[in-house]
Amino acid sequence: MFGRTKPLWDTGPELKSGYDAVIIGGGLHGLATAYFLASRYGMRDVAVIEKRHIGFGGAGRNTAIVRANQRTQENVPLYKEALDLWPVLTRELDFNLMFNNCGNLNLLHSEAAVNAARMNIATAQFLGVESHLIDARQAKEMMPALNISEDITYPIMGAMYHPPGGIVRHDAVVWGLAKGAAALGVHIHQHTEAAAIESRHGKVTAVATSRGKILTPRVLVSAGGYSAAVIHRMLGLRLPISVLTIQAMVTQPLKPLLDHVISSGAYHVYANQTLKGEIATGAHMDPWPNYTTQNTAYYVKHQAEALVEILPCLAGVRFMRTWAGLADMTPDMAPIMDGNHPLEGFYMDCGWGYFGFKSCSAVGKYMAQYMAEGRCPEILKPFALERYEQHRLMGETAALVSYSPDN
Numbered sequence: 001m002f003g004r005t006k007p008l009w010d011t012g013p014e015l016k017s018g019y020d021a022v023i024i025g026g027g028l029h030g031l032a033t034a035y036f037l038a039s040r041y042g043m044r045d046v047a048v049i050e051k052r053h054i055g056f057g058g059a060g061r062n063t064a065i066v067r068a069n070q071r072t073q074e075n076v077p078l079y080k081e082a083l084d085l086w087p088v089l090t091r092e093l094d095f096n097l098m099f100n101n102c103g104n105l106n107l108l109h110s111e112a113a114v115n116a117a118r119m120n121i122a123t124a125q126f127l128g129v130e131s132h133l134i135d136a137r138q139a140k141e142m143m144p145a146l147n148i149s150e151d152i153t154y155p156i157m158g159a160m161y162h163p164p165g166g167i168v169r170h171d172a173v174v175w176g177l178a179k180g181a182a183a184l185g186v187h188i189h190q191h192t193e194a195a196a197i198e199s200r201h202g203k204v205t206a207v208a209t210s211r212g213k214i215l216t217p218r219v220l221v222s223a224g225g226y227s228a229a230v231i232h233r234m235l236g237l238r239l240p241i242s243v244l245t246i247q248a249m250v251t252q253p254l255k256p257l258l259d260h261v262i263s264s265g266a267y268h269v270y271a272n273q274t275l276k277g278e279i280a281t282g283a284h285m286d287p288w289p290n291y292t293t294q295n296t297a298y299y300v301k302h303q304a305e306a307l308v309e310i311l312p313c314l315a316g317v318r319f320m321r322t323w324a325g326l327a328d329m330t331p332d333m334a335p336i337m338d339g340n341h342p343l344e345g346f347y348m349d350c351g352w353g354y355f356g357f358k359s360c361s362a363v364g365k366y367m368a369q370y371m372a373e374g375r376c377p378e379i380l381k382p383f384a385l386e387r388y389e390q391h392r393l394m395g396e397t398a399a400l401v402s403y404s405p406d407n
Protein backbone atom coordinates (compact mmCIF):
# COMPACT_ATOMS: atom_id res chain seq x y z
CA MET A 1 0.00 0.00 0.00
CA PHE A 2 2.69 2.49 1.04
CA GLY A 3 6.12 2.68 -0.60
CA ARG A 4 9.25 2.37 1.57
CA THR A 5 10.06 5.74 3.15
CA LYS A 6 13.19 7.24 1.63
CA PRO A 7 15.72 8.26 4.32
CA LEU A 8 16.41 12.00 4.49
CA TRP A 9 20.14 11.37 4.07
CA ASP A 10 22.46 8.48 3.19
CA THR A 11 22.51 6.61 6.51
CA GLY A 12 25.10 4.02 5.54
CA PRO A 13 28.00 5.57 3.64
CA GLU A 14 31.20 3.54 3.40
CA LEU A 15 33.75 4.55 6.08
CA LYS A 16 36.71 5.72 4.02
CA SER A 17 40.32 5.40 5.20
CA GLY A 18 40.83 9.16 5.00
CA TYR A 19 38.92 12.49 4.97
CA ASP A 20 39.93 16.16 4.73
CA ALA A 21 38.23 16.73 8.10
CA VAL A 22 36.75 14.55 10.83
CA ILE A 23 34.16 15.90 13.26
CA ILE A 24 33.66 14.01 16.52
CA GLY A 25 30.03 14.38 17.64
CA GLY A 26 26.85 14.28 15.54
CA GLY A 27 25.09 16.94 17.58
CA LEU A 28 24.09 20.49 16.74
CA HIS A 29 27.58 21.95 16.50
CA GLY A 30 29.15 19.02 14.66
CA LEU A 31 26.42 18.84 12.03
CA ALA A 32 26.27 22.62 11.61
CA THR A 33 30.05 22.83 11.14
CA ALA A 34 29.95 19.99 8.61
CA TYR A 35 27.13 21.71 6.70
CA PHE A 36 28.96 25.05 6.54
CA LEU A 37 32.29 23.41 5.61
CA ALA A 38 30.57 21.83 2.62
CA SER A 39 28.23 24.68 1.66
CA ARG A 40 30.48 27.73 2.21
CA TYR A 41 34.02 26.43 1.85
CA GLY A 42 33.62 23.60 -0.67
CA MET A 43 35.16 21.15 1.83
CA ARG A 44 32.96 18.14 1.18
CA ASP A 45 35.32 15.31 2.06
CA VAL A 46 34.18 15.46 5.67
CA ALA A 47 33.14 12.71 8.12
CA VAL A 48 30.89 13.25 11.13
CA ILE A 49 31.57 10.50 13.68
CA GLU A 50 28.73 9.84 16.14
CA LYS A 51 29.00 7.17 18.83
CA ARG A 52 25.22 6.61 19.09
CA HIS A 53 22.75 8.25 16.70
CA ILE A 54 22.68 11.87 15.59
CA GLY A 55 20.82 14.05 18.08
CA PHE A 56 21.58 11.61 20.94
CA GLY A 57 23.16 14.33 23.12
CA GLY A 58 21.84 17.74 24.10
CA ALA A 59 20.70 18.20 20.48
CA GLY A 60 17.62 16.04 21.02
CA ARG A 61 17.05 16.89 24.68
CA ASN A 62 17.02 20.68 24.89
CA THR A 63 13.97 22.84 25.45
CA ALA A 64 14.46 24.56 22.07
CA ILE A 65 14.76 28.14 23.34
CA VAL A 66 16.65 30.64 21.19
CA ARG A 67 17.49 34.26 22.00
CA ALA A 68 20.24 36.81 21.57
CA ASN A 69 20.02 38.91 24.75
CA GLN A 70 23.16 37.51 26.31
CA ARG A 71 25.20 39.62 28.71
CA THR A 72 28.51 40.56 27.15
CA GLN A 73 29.57 42.37 24.01
CA GLU A 74 31.61 39.34 22.86
CA ASN A 75 28.61 37.00 23.08
CA VAL A 76 25.66 39.08 21.87
CA PRO A 77 26.81 39.40 18.20
CA LEU A 78 27.29 35.64 17.90
CA TYR A 79 23.80 34.87 19.23
CA LYS A 80 22.28 37.65 17.12
CA GLU A 81 23.73 36.11 13.99
CA ALA A 82 22.53 32.69 15.12
CA LEU A 83 18.96 34.06 15.41
CA ASP A 84 19.20 35.70 11.99
CA LEU A 85 20.36 32.41 10.45
CA TRP A 86 17.24 30.33 11.30
CA PRO A 87 15.12 31.65 8.39
CA VAL A 88 18.16 31.48 6.10
CA LEU A 89 18.81 27.84 6.99
CA THR A 90 15.13 26.95 6.67
CA ARG A 91 15.27 28.16 3.06
CA GLU A 92 18.68 26.73 2.21
CA LEU A 93 18.04 23.31 3.70
CA ASP A 94 14.53 23.21 2.22
CA PHE A 95 13.44 21.89 5.63
CA ASN A 96 10.97 23.51 8.01
CA LEU A 97 12.92 24.23 11.21
CA MET A 98 9.70 25.63 12.72
CA PHE A 99 11.26 28.87 13.98
CA ASN A 100 8.60 30.61 16.04
CA ASN A 101 9.92 34.02 17.08
CA CYS A 102 7.28 34.48 19.75
CA GLY A 103 9.63 36.52 21.99
CA ASN A 104 11.08 35.80 25.43
CA LEU A 105 9.99 37.21 28.78
CA ASN A 106 12.61 36.94 31.54
CA LEU A 107 10.71 37.54 34.76
CA LEU A 108 12.37 39.77 37.34
CA HIS A 109 11.64 39.41 41.05
CA SER A 110 13.95 41.86 42.83
CA GLU A 111 15.60 45.26 42.50
CA ALA A 112 18.92 43.48 41.90
CA ALA A 113 17.41 41.47 39.04
CA VAL A 114 15.86 44.62 37.50
CA ASN A 115 19.25 46.36 37.65
CA ALA A 116 21.01 43.37 36.11
CA ALA A 117 18.37 43.31 33.35
CA ARG A 118 19.01 47.00 32.67
CA MET A 119 22.66 46.13 31.96
CA ASN A 120 21.66 43.26 29.63
CA ILE A 121 19.18 45.49 27.83
CA ALA A 122 21.69 48.31 27.40
CA THR A 123 24.27 45.91 25.92
CA ALA A 124 21.67 44.30 23.65
CA GLN A 125 20.32 47.63 22.40
CA PHE A 126 23.83 48.98 21.83
CA LEU A 127 24.57 45.94 19.67
CA GLY A 128 21.33 46.21 17.69
CA VAL A 129 19.32 43.52 19.50
CA GLU A 130 15.77 44.40 20.50
CA SER A 131 15.22 44.08 24.27
CA HIS A 132 13.05 46.14 26.67
CA LEU A 133 12.26 46.45 30.33
CA ILE A 134 8.55 46.15 31.07
CA ASP A 135 6.67 46.30 34.37
CA ALA A 136 4.56 43.54 35.91
CA ARG A 137 1.29 44.98 34.57
CA GLN A 138 2.62 45.09 31.00
CA ALA A 139 3.84 41.51 31.38
CA LYS A 140 0.34 40.50 32.54
CA GLU A 141 -1.19 42.21 29.49
CA MET A 142 1.09 40.18 27.25
CA MET A 143 0.48 36.96 29.16
CA PRO A 144 -2.87 37.07 30.99
CA ALA A 145 -2.24 33.76 32.78
CA LEU A 146 0.69 35.28 34.69
CA ASN A 147 0.26 35.68 38.45
CA ILE A 148 1.46 39.17 39.36
CA SER A 149 0.02 39.19 42.87
CA GLU A 150 2.21 39.95 45.89
CA ASP A 151 1.07 36.71 47.41
CA ILE A 152 3.69 34.37 45.94
CA THR A 153 7.20 33.41 47.08
CA TYR A 154 8.93 35.77 44.62
CA PRO A 155 6.48 38.47 43.43
CA ILE A 156 7.04 39.55 39.81
CA MET A 157 8.39 43.12 39.59
CA GLY A 158 8.83 43.26 35.82
CA ALA A 159 10.34 41.45 32.90
CA MET A 160 13.00 41.74 30.23
CA TYR A 161 11.11 41.39 26.95
CA HIS A 162 13.11 40.24 23.93
CA PRO A 163 10.79 40.11 20.88
CA PRO A 164 13.08 38.42 18.28
CA GLY A 165 13.77 35.28 20.37
CA GLY A 166 11.54 32.25 20.63
CA ILE A 167 11.72 28.54 19.85
CA VAL A 168 13.02 26.38 17.02
CA ARG A 169 12.17 22.70 16.67
CA HIS A 170 15.38 20.95 17.84
CA ASP A 171 14.94 17.60 16.08
CA ALA A 172 14.14 19.42 12.82
CA VAL A 173 17.47 21.25 13.16
CA VAL A 174 19.33 17.93 13.56
CA TRP A 175 17.59 16.31 10.59
CA GLY A 176 17.72 19.41 8.40
CA LEU A 177 21.46 19.89 8.92
CA ALA A 178 22.15 16.17 8.40
CA LYS A 179 20.11 16.20 5.20
CA GLY A 180 21.82 19.36 3.93
CA ALA A 181 25.35 18.21 4.79
CA ALA A 182 24.89 14.71 3.34
CA ALA A 183 23.42 16.12 0.11
CA LEU A 184 26.70 18.02 -0.33
CA GLY A 185 28.79 14.87 0.18
CA VAL A 186 29.45 14.81 3.95
CA HIS A 187 29.54 11.26 5.38
CA ILE A 188 27.61 10.80 8.62
CA HIS A 189 28.79 7.69 10.47
CA GLN A 190 26.46 6.77 13.31
CA HIS A 191 27.35 4.08 15.88
CA THR A 192 31.00 4.94 15.41
CA GLU A 193 32.94 6.04 18.48
CA ALA A 194 36.10 8.13 18.29
CA ALA A 195 38.71 6.62 20.63
CA ALA A 196 41.97 8.51 20.02
CA ILE A 197 43.59 11.30 18.06
CA GLU A 198 46.96 10.44 16.51
CA SER A 199 49.64 13.00 15.71
CA ARG A 200 53.14 13.35 14.31
CA HIS A 201 55.53 16.29 14.71
CA GLY A 202 52.82 18.29 16.49
CA LYS A 203 50.19 17.82 13.74
CA VAL A 204 47.00 15.78 13.71
CA THR A 205 47.33 12.72 11.43
CA ALA A 206 44.42 10.40 12.23
CA VAL A 207 41.42 9.59 14.38
CA ALA A 208 41.12 6.05 15.74
CA THR A 209 37.48 4.92 15.88
CA SER A 210 35.56 1.81 16.92
CA ARG A 211 35.39 0.95 13.19
CA GLY A 212 39.03 1.58 12.31
CA LYS A 213 41.50 4.36 11.74
CA ILE A 214 40.71 7.46 9.64
CA LEU A 215 43.60 9.51 8.28
CA THR A 216 42.95 13.25 8.46
CA PRO A 217 44.84 16.52 8.96
CA ARG A 218 41.92 18.17 10.84
CA VAL A 219 39.70 17.09 13.67
CA LEU A 220 37.01 18.96 15.56
CA VAL A 221 35.77 17.77 18.95
CA SER A 222 32.17 18.92 19.39
CA ALA A 223 31.01 16.16 21.69
CA GLY A 224 28.77 18.29 23.96
CA GLY A 225 28.73 17.05 27.56
CA TYR A 226 31.38 14.46 26.69
CA SER A 227 33.88 16.92 25.16
CA ALA A 228 35.96 17.55 28.29
CA ALA A 229 36.36 13.82 28.98
CA VAL A 230 37.09 13.05 25.31
CA ILE A 231 39.74 15.79 25.08
CA HIS A 232 41.34 14.79 28.38
CA ARG A 233 41.42 11.12 27.40
CA MET A 234 42.77 11.76 23.91
CA LEU A 235 45.21 14.63 24.50
CA GLY A 236 45.70 14.83 28.26
CA LEU A 237 44.36 18.40 28.18
CA ARG A 238 42.29 19.34 31.24
CA LEU A 239 39.55 21.89 30.51
CA PRO A 240 37.84 24.12 33.09
CA ILE A 241 34.53 22.36 32.48
CA SER A 242 32.12 20.74 34.94
CA VAL A 243 29.53 18.36 33.58
CA LEU A 244 26.11 18.68 35.16
CA THR A 245 22.69 17.24 34.43
CA ILE A 246 19.78 19.42 33.28
CA GLN A 247 16.30 17.98 33.67
CA ALA A 248 13.25 18.82 31.57
CA MET A 249 9.67 17.70 31.21
CA VAL A 250 6.43 18.32 29.26
CA THR A 251 2.83 18.51 30.43
CA GLN A 252 -0.21 17.07 28.75
CA PRO A 253 -1.30 19.15 25.72
CA LEU A 254 -3.33 22.26 26.57
CA LYS A 255 -5.15 24.94 24.60
CA PRO A 256 -2.91 27.91 23.62
CA LEU A 257 -1.94 29.73 26.81
CA LEU A 258 1.71 30.81 26.58
CA ASP A 259 2.31 33.17 23.67
CA HIS A 260 5.93 33.76 24.71
CA VAL A 261 8.82 31.85 26.23
CA ILE A 262 8.99 32.67 29.95
CA SER A 263 11.87 32.18 32.33
CA SER A 264 12.56 33.05 35.92
CA GLY A 265 15.99 32.97 37.52
CA ALA A 266 14.59 33.20 41.03
CA TYR A 267 12.28 30.22 40.56
CA HIS A 268 14.82 28.41 38.33
CA VAL A 269 12.17 27.61 35.78
CA TYR A 270 11.69 28.28 32.07
CA ALA A 271 8.78 27.24 29.91
CA ASN A 272 7.28 27.45 26.46
CA GLN A 273 4.23 25.94 24.81
CA THR A 274 5.01 23.60 21.95
CA LEU A 275 3.01 23.53 18.73
CA LYS A 276 1.33 20.38 20.09
CA GLY A 277 0.14 22.37 23.12
CA GLU A 278 2.43 20.79 25.73
CA ILE A 279 4.16 23.09 28.21
CA ALA A 280 7.86 22.22 27.89
CA THR A 281 9.75 23.26 30.99
CA GLY A 282 13.35 23.04 32.07
CA ALA A 283 14.91 23.16 35.50
CA HIS A 284 18.09 24.51 36.98
CA MET A 285 21.16 22.27 36.67
CA ASP A 286 21.72 19.54 39.22
CA PRO A 287 24.00 21.12 41.85
CA TRP A 288 26.83 18.54 41.57
CA PRO A 289 28.88 17.28 38.61
CA ASN A 290 27.59 14.01 37.18
CA TYR A 291 27.24 12.17 33.89
CA THR A 292 23.78 10.71 34.48
CA THR A 293 20.73 11.50 32.40
CA GLN A 294 18.23 10.61 35.10
CA ASN A 295 15.36 12.62 36.49
CA THR A 296 14.84 13.14 40.18
CA ALA A 297 11.58 13.52 42.09
CA TYR A 298 13.01 16.72 43.60
CA TYR A 299 12.99 18.55 40.26
CA VAL A 300 9.61 17.19 39.13
CA LYS A 301 8.13 18.56 42.37
CA HIS A 302 10.09 21.82 42.10
CA GLN A 303 8.94 22.45 38.50
CA ALA A 304 5.32 21.77 39.39
CA GLU A 305 5.42 24.10 42.40
CA ALA A 306 7.28 26.90 40.60
CA LEU A 307 5.06 26.78 37.50
CA VAL A 308 1.86 26.81 39.54
CA GLU A 309 3.02 29.88 41.47
CA ILE A 310 3.73 31.81 38.26
CA LEU A 311 0.87 30.33 36.21
CA PRO A 312 -1.84 29.19 38.68
CA CYS A 313 -4.05 27.88 35.86
CA LEU A 314 -1.60 24.95 35.54
CA ALA A 315 -2.66 23.50 38.90
CA GLY A 316 -3.74 19.89 38.38
CA VAL A 317 -2.16 19.59 34.93
CA ARG A 318 -0.08 16.40 34.55
CA PHE A 319 3.47 15.92 33.39
CA MET A 320 3.55 13.42 30.53
CA ARG A 321 7.27 12.84 30.04
CA THR A 322 10.51 13.73 31.77
CA TRP A 323 14.08 13.48 30.51
CA ALA A 324 17.54 14.88 31.19
CA GLY A 325 20.79 15.65 29.39
CA LEU A 326 24.31 16.81 30.07
CA ALA A 327 25.55 20.39 30.19
CA ASP A 328 29.25 21.20 29.98
CA MET A 329 29.70 24.31 32.12
CA THR A 330 32.67 26.65 32.19
CA PRO A 331 33.32 29.03 35.13
CA ASP A 332 32.17 32.09 33.11
CA MET A 333 29.28 30.31 31.32
CA ALA A 334 30.82 31.12 27.95
CA PRO A 335 32.07 28.44 25.57
CA ILE A 336 35.58 27.41 24.56
CA MET A 337 36.24 27.61 20.82
CA ASP A 338 39.84 27.13 19.92
CA GLY A 339 42.08 25.73 17.22
CA ASN A 340 45.60 24.54 16.44
CA HIS A 341 46.26 24.04 20.14
CA PRO A 342 47.88 21.84 21.47
CA LEU A 343 48.19 20.22 18.01
CA GLU A 344 48.05 21.79 14.57
CA GLY A 345 44.78 20.67 13.00
CA PHE A 346 43.01 20.10 16.35
CA TYR A 347 39.88 22.18 17.00
CA MET A 348 37.48 22.23 19.94
CA ASP A 349 34.00 23.69 20.37
CA CYS A 350 32.63 22.96 23.83
CA GLY A 351 31.53 24.37 27.19
CA TRP A 352 28.08 25.40 25.94
CA GLY A 353 26.10 24.68 29.09
CA TYR A 354 22.55 26.00 28.59
CA PHE A 355 23.39 27.89 25.41
CA GLY A 356 24.45 25.36 22.76
CA PHE A 357 21.18 25.18 20.85
CA LYS A 358 20.64 28.90 20.36
CA SER A 359 24.23 29.36 19.17
CA CYS A 360 24.74 26.37 16.88
CA SER A 361 23.87 27.96 13.54
CA ALA A 362 26.38 30.83 13.84
CA VAL A 363 29.02 28.72 15.56
CA GLY A 364 28.86 26.10 12.79
CA LYS A 365 29.47 28.87 10.29
CA TYR A 366 32.51 30.30 12.10
CA MET A 367 34.06 26.99 13.18
CA ALA A 368 33.84 25.93 9.52
CA GLN A 369 35.67 29.12 8.53
CA TYR A 370 38.31 28.46 11.21
CA MET A 371 38.87 24.88 10.02
CA ALA A 372 38.87 25.74 6.31
CA GLU A 373 41.20 28.74 6.55
CA GLY A 374 43.26 27.70 9.60
CA ARG A 375 42.93 31.24 11.03
CA CYS A 376 40.64 32.17 13.89
CA PRO A 377 37.76 34.45 12.76
CA GLU A 378 37.67 37.73 14.77
CA ILE A 379 34.30 36.90 16.33
CA LEU A 380 35.67 33.67 17.87
CA LYS A 381 38.94 35.10 19.24
CA PRO A 382 37.57 36.05 22.71
CA PHE A 383 36.53 32.41 23.29
CA ALA A 384 40.03 30.90 23.24
CA LEU A 385 41.06 28.62 26.09
CA GLU A 386 43.90 30.96 27.09
CA ARG A 387 41.41 33.45 28.57
CA TYR A 388 41.32 31.33 31.72
CA GLU A 389 45.12 31.42 32.11
CA GLN A 390 44.97 35.18 31.56
CA HIS A 391 42.09 35.67 34.05
CA ARG A 392 39.91 37.25 31.33
CA LEU A 393 36.65 35.55 32.28
CA MET A 394 33.55 36.77 30.46
CA GLY A 395 30.81 37.24 33.04
CA GLU A 396 28.11 35.46 31.03
CA THR A 397 26.67 34.04 34.26
CA ALA A 398 24.59 37.23 34.39
CA ALA A 399 22.95 36.24 31.07
CA LEU A 400 20.62 34.04 33.08
CA VAL A 401 19.47 36.98 35.24
CA SER A 402 19.49 34.46 38.04
CA TYR A 403 19.52 36.91 40.92
CA SER A 404 17.34 35.80 43.76
CA PRO A 405 15.35 38.43 45.63
CA ASP A 406 17.88 38.14 48.45
CA ASN A 407 20.85 39.56 46.56
Ligand SMILES: Cc1cc2nc3c(=O)[nH]c(=O)nc-3n(C[C@H](O)[C@H](O)[C@H](O)COP(=O)(O)OP(=O)(O)OC[C@H]3O[C@@H](n4cnc5c(N)ncnc54)[C@H](O)[C@@H]3O)c2cc1C
Binds near residue numbers: 026050055354
Ligand atom coordinates in the same frame (compact mmCIF):
# COMPACT_ATOMS: atom_id res chain seq x y z
C1 LIG B 1 17.39 19.51 29.27
C2 LIG B 1 18.21 20.47 28.46
C3 LIG B 1 17.64 21.66 28.05
C4 LIG B 1 18.38 22.57 27.28
N1 LIG B 1 17.75 23.67 26.78
C5 LIG B 1 18.42 24.52 25.95
C6 LIG B 1 17.75 25.60 25.34
O1 LIG B 1 16.54 25.79 25.54
N2 LIG B 1 18.48 26.43 24.52
C7 LIG B 1 19.81 26.23 24.29
O2 LIG B 1 20.43 27.04 23.60
N3 LIG B 1 20.46 25.16 24.80
C8 LIG B 1 19.79 24.29 25.62
N4 LIG B 1 20.44 23.20 26.15
C9 LIG B 1 21.87 23.00 25.84
C10 LIG B 1 22.09 22.39 24.45
O3 LIG B 1 21.24 21.28 24.22
C11 LIG B 1 23.55 21.95 24.31
O4 LIG B 1 24.39 23.04 24.68
C12 LIG B 1 23.85 21.53 22.87
O5 LIG B 1 23.14 20.36 22.55
C13 LIG B 1 25.34 21.32 22.65
O6 LIG B 1 25.49 20.93 21.30
P1 LIG B 1 26.71 20.06 20.85
O7 LIG B 1 26.58 19.82 19.41
O8 LIG B 1 27.96 20.69 21.37
O9 LIG B 1 26.57 18.69 21.67
P2 LIG B 1 25.45 17.54 21.59
O10 LIG B 1 24.24 18.03 20.94
O11 LIG B 1 25.34 16.99 22.98
O12 LIG B 1 26.15 16.46 20.65
C14 LIG B 1 27.34 15.81 21.03
C15 LIG B 1 27.36 14.43 20.38
O13 LIG B 1 28.67 13.87 20.53
C16 LIG B 1 28.53 12.48 20.63
N5 LIG B 1 29.77 11.90 21.17
C17 LIG B 1 30.25 12.03 22.43
N6 LIG B 1 31.43 11.37 22.55
C18 LIG B 1 31.71 10.84 21.34
C19 LIG B 1 32.79 10.04 20.82
N7 LIG B 1 33.82 9.67 21.59
N8 LIG B 1 32.74 9.65 19.52
C20 LIG B 1 31.68 10.01 18.74
N9 LIG B 1 30.64 10.75 19.18
C21 LIG B 1 30.65 11.17 20.46
C22 LIG B 1 27.31 12.31 21.53
O14 LIG B 1 26.72 11.03 21.41
C23 LIG B 1 26.40 13.44 21.03
O15 LIG B 1 25.46 12.99 20.06
C24 LIG B 1 19.74 22.28 26.94
C25 LIG B 1 20.32 21.07 27.36
C26 LIG B 1 19.57 20.18 28.11
C27 LIG B 1 20.21 18.88 28.53
